[in-house]
Amino acid sequence: MLCCGDMYSTFGHNFRITTFGESHGTGVGVVVDGCPAGLGFDLARVQQALNRRRPGQSRFTTPRDESDRVAVQSGIQEGRTLGTPISLFVANRDQRPGDYASMDTAPRPSHADYTYLMKYGLKARSGGGRASARETIGRVAGGAVAEMLLEHFGVRCVAWVSSVGASDGAVVVPEEMTRELVDASPVRCPDPAAAARIEKEIEAALADNDSVGGIVTCVCTGVPAGWGEPVFGKLDAMLAQAMLSIPACKGFEVGAGFLAARSRGSCMNDAFRMGGDGRLRTLTNNSGGIQGGISNGETIIFRAAFKPAATIGRVQQTVDYAGKSLQFECVGRHDPCVLPRAVPIVEAMTQLVLADAALMQQRHPLRGQTE
Amino acid sequence: MLCCGDMYSTFGHNFRITTFGESHGTGVGVVVDGCPAGLGFDLARVQQALNRRRPGQSRFTTPRDESDRVAVQSGIQEGRTLGTPISLFVANRDQRPGDYASMDTAPRPSHADYTYLMKYGLKARSGGGRASARETIGRVAGGAVAEMLLEHFGVRCVAWVSSVGASDGAVVVPEEMTRELVDASPVRCPDPAAAARIEKEIEAALADNDSVGGIVTCVCTGVPAGWGEPVFGKLDAMLAQAMLSIPACKGFEVGAGFLAARSRGSCMNDAFRMGGDGRLRTLTNNSGGIQGGISNGETIIFRAAFKPAATIGRVQQTVDYAGKSLQFECVGRHDPCVLPRAVPIVEAMTQLVLADAALMQQRHPLRGQTE
């Protein structure tokens, strides 16, 4: 029996990526389509973004060193984009299918083994490789290209870990955050007090052979008013899809988010004021920079909730495919907390959404002509 | 100057809707594309879904009676779908552009007036009409067609208001919820105790000339394992986009959602068990019926957070387009709480996502043949 193939490895409309590759195949990569011609392209920056995503960066992440080297396959010449598809490829170095042999008899709890089997009729080692965190390499590489485009518009995206587990969240001024500030913390939390709490949460989980979830906050500054499409292409709707498409993401909120659901309109409405630069601004930003799905020129701010990693070092009581009870135990070391590594992925997906919206908004025929 | 047009009035891939129409134009409607031929079509059910969305159904909603009558323009013959585009149209009866004259000089706080102006160079009365709740008529009509298709798969979607404002949420057994139970409550909350709290919240907001937000919970039963696409088309990613595309929605979470972000893996993992029907089931459902973006055969459950309606009966301090301070006041009566009316819209969008996933998963060549 042949089962249907994946139709959704492509993301975006005007600025568009297609990712490919399994964790246990030859490599992983991305084709970026629709990127304007003549854009300065710096491969070192793509590599840098990938390095931030890589495991083994601190004692809080798995020590497996993948040291992924990205190579350009097409679309670039003499340091500039050609306007043609940009293919970026990262070879897999460390293929150890043996580690995953147990999956063949039993689906791992809260992994995608079982659902991939039901979809494709194949065991996880194969199709499930697309559910692996390694698939996100293509996203991060594509997001780095999007970032180069967004710089031309003065747009900047920064994400950080705002909380892990039950700890109180970080308290920072969103507009002041930079990647340097974020990366100064091994857990990528720019509020030192919160970072300390987060480290403690992760260390406790590690000590318990357990994993722990958390929240990433992302801000985008410099986005002009008018980006995003009404109805189904609302900027926050695209961001929500982008976030929930990241492995382990279970929730999304923009601006006041779930708090808005507990509030009154008189508290939540963002009254207008005249800004110093002669454009309308809002006094508050409960809308998170997006009203009616379209950017209003304020800082875009949203949060993404990540569940704890499903792979834990503890024995789990479950059943095999035949329904026979068994004790499931993962071998090897694993990330107790994916949050620090999720930060560059959140940024990449955000940049892809914004680059798409940016190009979409350029379609102004006869701009500047009187009519 | 010509500004770019909307590119995103279409939702879905295999089962696809395109909505059209402004609140102040001739009417609103939807074209449903990709619906299989030969499906029994009952216009009364489309009308029934629209009636649930309509204002003026109880003392908790605005008394404006729109009494929208839906008409079939194409795609149906003798009570069956033809496999061709189904166009459904609802004429506007009550066009009172005068009510909105004040928008021409000042953008209403937390409405889309300002962002539409920045996007299209047009004042809200026109383009902004797509940001109106009236645009959702097309979604609800399209969702009713999707529901007729989903019934063939034994899939059923039910949504309800689980909380409003600061009140504690409803406590119900998700799988037992029905639309009858939901509609038995004027605030569409099937837990009588919670319903009473919600009524109190809404009445308090009404008394204060204010509005109040809330949360809608939605469950889908009967979804077979294997629906949803990996990577960017994850079932929960599509649901997140669908929810955030609804006016006033500011947050989405699936399964344990934001709570998962505060939890340990050992608590959140859904261990497998053998079900009475011979298929693998999970002991818990923290995944919300979706693992790795693909349905696992458990009940799909998610929540959508809605901010309080931006239109309130209180004087708001803001500025006009020229930056001059003014006191903004809405005339006429308005919904203190959109939540009860959001319920059928949430169901419609959910049904559209699932119908799309259902058709996607049918693409099995040579099904049942040995290879």
Next chain:
Amino acid sequence: MLCCGDMYSTFGHNFRITTFGESHGTGVGVVVDGCPAGLGFDLARVQQALNRRRPGQSRFTTPRDESDRVAVQSGIQEGRTLGTPISLFVANRDQRPGDYASMDTAPRPSHADYTYLMKYGLKARSGGGRASARETIGRVAGGAVAEMLLEHFGVRCVAWVSSVGASDGAVVVPEEMTRELVDASPVRCPDPAAAARIEKEIEAALADNDSVGGIVTCVCTGVPAGWGEPVFGKLDAMLAQAMLSIPACKGFEVGAGFLAARSRGSCMNDAFRMGGDGRLRTLTNNSGGIQGGISNGETIIFRAAFKPAATIGRVQQTVDYAGKSLQFECVGRHDPCVLPRAVPIVEAMTQLVLADAALMQQRHPLRGQTE
């Protein structure tokens, strides 16, 4: 059994139409998506385009008077586009399903009755209504909107009947053709000598109760160099799809077309010269204004071949669905030659392709800035 629905009632990417409606349903229409906001909109011009498509305009076309009146359902306010979906609708006046009763027992030769049955499991009266010429009303209406946009770029499309049957083709200067010149001839051929030959061919076919095919030539002037996408979105590839999507079209050629296949490169190459306006021009135009799929600033010229109408007044020997031999005879009067009515449809589809390419080419970020 449910059969798959139509997935391709949508055409275009940035400027996009979705047509709907059957010849025997309530009506037919189109939703135009992506049209820029602020464009002057003249409904009379849409009606005028539809009038040119209508049957019964001369003794050479079927006398059935459909007198289709188009109505705006959305997207227009005070004579301008809103940037939102534009829905245009034409009610069906004359529904005579009885005329087509014979189809229920036997498929008409070279109609779509049999193939629609095999696709949808439904007889022609229903699904087959989308194969009817009446479906093209939506295209012509959408094309009229595209034309309003193209005028801003100085682009003009004119098509005419260049030959019918075995008659020699029209000899004209493509760039001098106008719709007035074309419509001055009842067979829409602007070369009087060729028009006379065409009239004779049609009259002969009419006298024989037969139909006859022909060729439509289309030219586009004012298209700037640089429109069209490389690889799969070549301008001529999109035009080819557009033409072959018109009922009865069986062939397409651009520039020298099939003649180029019989020629040498030294004859076919278009050498460059410097134009009086300071831009590069070509000495010849065998490329038909398109090189490598991208417009080169010369006149775009192509031809579309239409087979004779399948409906003829002669007895045809065929079989019914059960395979029983029968003599098939169409009742009522029918067009002996669809060519004159195909002219506005060819223009409409061409305008849709060009409007899409025009918007695509606008996506230039930071245009005019130094880098």
Next chain:
Amino acid sequence: MLCCGDMYSTFGHNFRITTFGESHGTGVGVVVDGCPAGLGFDLARVQQALNRRRPGQSRFTTPRDESDRVAVQSGIQEGRTLGTPISLFVANRDQRPGDYASMDTAPRPSHADYTYLMKYGLKARSGGGRASARETIGRVAGGAVAEMLLEHFGVRCVAWVSSVGASDGAVVVPEEMTRELVDASPVRCPDPAAAARIEKEIEAALADNDSVGGIVTCVCTGVPAGWGEPVFGKLDAMLAQAMLSIPACKGFEVGAGFLAARSRGSCMNDAFRMGGDGRLRTLTNNSGGIQGGISNGETIIFRAAFKPAATIGRVQQTVDYAGKSLQFECVGRHDPCVLPRAVPIVEAMTQLVLADAALMQQRHPLRGQTE
């Protein structure tokens, strides 16, 4: 200035390819998306298809030996497709940008140098690399995957050179053609008499330092009735787009094609008969196996016209970018006739169209259930 990027390197909807790579970059490749899981995959067959496309196969093609080796980057495991994106890559071996230096000052006549410059603001060496025949490597590799899928449906595509230059066309029985018969001729014409004429035409062009155009005929057998979508996705419309997207293709006709435009309906209509296998067949096949855009179960037959290669060994009088007259002369040896090498490209694009249509037609919910 940044110019817009290519949006159309993707072809297909359900079975979809994205090609990437320039002739002067690192390599070229393709990502195949939507291919069903579990399909037997034979890399040797992909290589074989690429070998047929390669230059240097006979004295009639350019002697440049590219010897392209294709490698799998993703989507395959243990000889089967995973249902995930299949990335296939061919490294460039022979990068000689020097050969093309003259393009920097003058656009080559009837090449895409000038149009790419106008589109992207870049000289041909870069963006123009996508207009090179080398881009078709990705198509041929993707088409080979499509062929493996089509075999499951019993569908077979064979193309051949039917004429070159002014020579009379090949006379063969379409259904009897095989690739072996075709490849038995160095010019890929299975009619020995026509092949001799074609060889003579090519040799004459070669002797004149000239190039010559020709026609490829393609037949598809085993296509069941019901494939193809009505309206814009007609099977012949998709084939027309596919053919015109091939470099140098200037015309397309299906069935009787342009001849139908010169004919009467009474001659062109395909009367039905009952076939020996109990299904309806047609007595003639002027429709070319497609009626109303949908396959009717007969052999699909169409022709694609290719202009002579623009690169010729003769001096051409043209101008440089500044408008200065010059004599243009290509150095090195070039194909006098691209037709033999176009054959596998025509087959590949045809197979991509049919694989897409095949998967589209599988979306039958509840197939085989009574309703």
